[in-house]
Amino acid sequence: MRAIVVHGPGGPEVLSYEEKETPAPKAGEARVLLAAVGVNFIDVYHRTGLYPLPLPFTPGMEGAGVVEAVGPDVTEVAAGDRVAYAMTPGAYAEYAVVPAWRLVKVPAGVGLEQAAAAMLQGMTAHYLTTSTYPLKAGETALVHAAAGGVGLLLIQMAKAVGARVLGTAGTEAKAQLAREAGADEVILYAEQDFEQEVKRLTGGRGVQVVYDSVGKDTFLKSLNSLAPRGMLALFGQSSGPVAPFDPGLLAQKGSLFLTRPSLAQYAATRDDLLWRAGAVFDWIGAGRLKLRIDRTFPLAEAAEAHRQLEGRKTTGKVLLIP
């Protein structure tokens, strides 16, 4: 099969398009013929070595397609099922072998490209709003990179529970997308001081939760944007990792909570996975959750997809088509 292979950490140019042996499913695994592959920031971290994987490896943590073969002892899926998954490496390929318990059947009303676009970022927005900080009607949330893949979904899920949503975005065009997704206010954080804007927009009170995927550049001002006993859910680092800091700051700034959650722990069981992915697919099927598939690339052009994601050129979802 054709696949992207990384032989050593580096820039987008290390994403090499090669011939590779088609993997065979072992016990508890299924082989999926991939129709679409999701591109996520975690793929960049694997490529650069920030989150190291054993070399050589095929990147990609999300895909959707049709089950083509199953190993022994597989009960969750059968050959011919339309399925999607997240959080197993190896998706930048024509075929992926995935633990069967991680595969979710895609409902009839949802296309395979939509499914590949929805799994990782959709389940992330779901756990952040239902489990990490369960948002309630009347509360206010600040969502950074609001026009990004996770950002546009977070806005919609936060609005669905009746919360007020303040977003940040790098450009006016991105701000417009965030407004269309439902954000009540969008702050252009490259031009305006978002901490001051949040204070102004909340009458000096601050927000109950900040969903921060930007990291280094936003961290301290995100803490300063919180109401007393508010929570900073730091779930990414698009601008770079946050430096070590003194937990005493959390007391000084108002008995704050800080968490650094990962989808790995919030979709660690089959029950959690089926709950979160099921909710995301139900909302998509019912037209209550809009996916923005911003651009698709042939698998061979994975390097260009990474350049655009890292270069802040993309909004919503980026897909590769094997």
Ligand SMILES: NC(=O)c1ccc[n+]([C@@H]2O[C@H](COP(=O)([O-])OP(=O)(O)OC[C@H]3O[C@@H](n4cnc5c(N)ncnc54)[C@H](OP(=O)(O)O)[C@@H]3O)[C@@H](O)[C@H]2O)c1
């Ligand atoms: N913990 C988890 O479970 C989990 C799950 C999914 C994703 N994540 C994390 O969430 C973050 C967002 O992921 P995503 O796939 O949805 O990407 P994304 O938000 O679509 O893309 C990243 C966005 O971050 C903003 N950004 C701000 N400073 C940046 C910089 N210096 N370089 C690049 N981008 C910068 C840009 O938007 P503006 O131009 O508007 O600023 C950019 O478009 C990533 O850090 C990812 O690892 C975490």
